[in-house]
Amino acid sequence: MAAAAVAATSAVVMSPTASKPSQVPVRHIDTRLVDSSADILNVPINLFDSIANIPSNEIQGLDVLSNSLFFGGDWWVPNATNLWGTDPGDIGHYMGLLDVALPFAPQISGLDQPEIDPTAMANGTAGLAQQIAMLAAAELPVSASCDAQTCYPMTPPNVITGSTAFDRDIGFIDALTGHATTQGGSEPFGLFSNWLQVPLSDLTSGNYTFTTANDPGLVDPSPDTGTGGGVASAFGFDGTTASAAGNLMPWANDTFKLNLFGPFQDYYNSLLAAPSTSGIDGTGIDIPSSTSILEAFQNLAASSVVAFDPFVEGSPACPALCNIPAADTQTALVQDILAWDPSNTTIQTYLSSSATDSTATQAETYDAIALLQTGYYNLTPDQLATYDADLAAINPELPALFTNDGIVTDPNYLAYAADPKTTTFDPTYGGYDPNLDGQDLLTLLTNNDWNFTSLGNANTVGFLLDPAQGDPGLTGAAASASSLDPSLSTDLSALMSSLGATAGADSLGQILAEVSAQISADLSSFVPQSLLSMF
Numbered sequence: 238m239a240a241a242a243v244a245a246t247s248a249v250v251m252s253p254t255a256s257k258p259s260q261v262p263v264r265h266i267d268t269r270l271v272d273s274s275a276d277i278l279n280v281p282i283n284l285f286d287s288i289a290n291i292p293s294n295e296i297q298g299l300d301v302l303s304n305s306l307f308f309g310g311d312w313w314v315p316n317a318t319n320l321w322g323t324d325p326g327d328i329g330h331y332m333g334l335l336d337v338a339l340p341f342a343p344q345i346s347g348l349d350q351p352e353i354d355p356t357a358m359a360n361g362t363a364g365l366a367q368q369i370a371m372l373a374a375a376e377l378p379v380s381a382s383c384d385a386q387t388c389y390p391m392t393p394p395n396v397i398t399g400s401t402a403f404d405r406d407i408g409f410i411d412a413l414t415g416h417a418t419t420q421g422g423s424e425p426f427g428l429f430s431n432w433l434q435v436p437l438s439d440l441t442s443g444n445y446t447f448t449t450a451n452d453p454g455l456v457d458p459s460p461d462t463g464t465g466g467g468v469a470s471a472f473g474f475d476g477t478t479a480s481a482a483g484n485l486m487p488w489a490n491d492t493f494k495l496n497l498f499g500p501f502q503d504y505y506n507s508l509l510a511a512p513s514t515s516g517i518d519g520t521g522i523d524i525p526s527s528t529s530i531l532e533a534f535q536n537l538a539a540s541s542v543v544a545f546d547p548f549v550e551g552s553p554a555c556p557a558l559c560n561i562p563a564a565d566t567q568t569a570l571v572q573d574i575l576a577w578d579p580s581n582t583t584i585q586t587y588l589s590s591s592a593t594d595s596t597a598t599q600a601e602t603y604d605a606i607a608l609l610q611t612g613y614y615n616l617t618p619d620q621l622a623t624y625d626a627d628l629a630a631i632n633p634e635l636p637a638l639f640t641n642d643g644i645v646t647d648p649n650y651l652a653y654a655a656d657p658k659t660t661t662f663d664p665t666y667g668g669y670d671p672n673l674d675g676q677d678l679l680t681l682l683t684n685n686d687w688n689f690t691s692l693g694n695a696n697t698v699g700f701l702l703d704p705a706q707g708d709p710g711l712t713g714a715a716a717s718a719s720s721l722d723p724s725l726s727t728d729l730s731a732l733m734s735s736l737g738a739t740a741g742a743d744s745l746g747q748i749l750a751e752v753s754a755q756i757s758a759d760l761s762s763f764v765p766q767s768l769l770s771m772f
Contacts, residue, residue, distance in 0.1 A: 279511060300533055304472040309544060314550075315605055331370040364500055382427035385459035396620075398615070401611050449482050532583070539575065557667065603653065610643075612669070
């Protein structure tokens with residue numbers, strides 16, 4: 238009877254059956270011992286492996302984050318991997334942050350996946366970091382309205398109030414509310430007007446494909462960055478792809494399905510799967526070596542300098558061309574970090590390609606200086622020329638002092654920002670550079686070239702105090718319309734003339750002499766003469 242039962246069972250198992258729709262399997266106690274590839278009994282060992290692999294996953298996550306910072310370049314200077322919107326450098330930032338934040342579950346963060354996997358993107362199984370990056374690419378695209386050079390009407394701002402800060406804020410609000418146009422004036426501001434325009438239903442349905450027809454930010458708005466005319470792939474991240482429409486973003490023509498629960502489902506399935514036999518002695522556990530740990534933190538230190546060092550050429554935090562000591566330059570600092578372990582190939586790669594696509598070009602650097610290192614007063618070129626002329630009439634050194642101190646913008650900055658293709662970057666007074674203030678003040682005290690007669694015109698005084706009111710004209714009609722009482726103006730002019738052209742310098746010299754004499758007299762009253770004689 239036992240033999241017959243076995244034979245009957247074998248016949249049932251081997252007999253072909255008609256195909257049926259797949260159903261969620263119902264697990265029983267008797268099948269757990271047979272189906273070891275997906276069993277709830279695998280959860281404890283897989284969960285233990287997940288916890289034990291946290292150090293290894295954390296080191297890998299730090300490497301991804303460091304590589305993304307190397308690839309993105311300095312955040313203080315606009316470039317093709319540092320734009321408003323989602324650019325090629327942003328995917329790595331999402332990946333690095335989530336890989337570090339979720340080291341216990343690489344299936345959730347996407348650590349075990351490439352930057353862009355077209356198949357995973359299309360079926361909604363891409364990692365959480367990759368999906369968030371593609372969500373940002375769809376909802377927050379870049380725009381030619383705000384490329385690596387200009388972001389009008391914020392940089393350069395329209396002349397409205399005469400205050401650079403206020404005019405930039407007004408331009409930002411205009412752009413945000415849809416009232417701003419591009420600098421040409423014929424198209425609406427494309428950055429904010431193209432944000433949050435894709436319905437989430439299109440993304441969750443899996444029918445959304447990144448094409449130039451539905452994604453205005455798919456074409457790189459700052460293509461002239463590298464020798465090939467686009468952003469080159471580097472540090473494990475994809476650059477742009479050349480096409481007839483221009484240089485396209487790495488996700489061009491990929492279908493994307495937003496399924497934020499997919500990565501968590503993958504992690505759940507990994508807990509049920511058969512335990513891994515890789516790692517140390519087939520245990521499924523990887524222990525990072527001391528060398529990999531040291532290199533990870535070395536890479537993080539060097540890449541943080543590359544990304545966040547404000548003292549680089551083109552940064553608004555470092556005046557003019559950022560002429561700082563050679564030992565304090567970004568390259569020197571990264572070289573110092575490389576000296577911790579000279580065998581670090583990642584840092585060597587960065588230093589050997591210092592002119593990579595992730596670094597601002599010289600043109601972008603000059604644009605950043607001209608647009609970001611501006612003065613407190615926001616003036617048109619004509620207003621600035623009049624303002625500098627009025628200052629020079631008082632003392633020829635005043636325009637340089639006001640420019641270097643950041644009160645007004647260098648005339649060459651305005652000209653270069655308006656048309657960099659035909660204007661040479663050559664600051665008229667040195668540009669915004671407070672380091673030159675000392676020399677300017679010394680020149681003012683010693684050139685004996687003061688003349689205050691122009692201050693007798695109320696228009697000139699008002700214009701110097703509030704240049705946003707416009708060109709005072711300095712004509713007879715303008716003067717009679719808003720000047721002081723003629724007799725008072727005549728008296729003031731006569732007073733200034735009676736003081737002489739060097740009244741300011743002479744008065745200052747006299748004051749210094751009197752103060753010095755008084756200090757000497759005071760010292761002699763309570764300091765022994767024997768001690769004073771030593772000096």
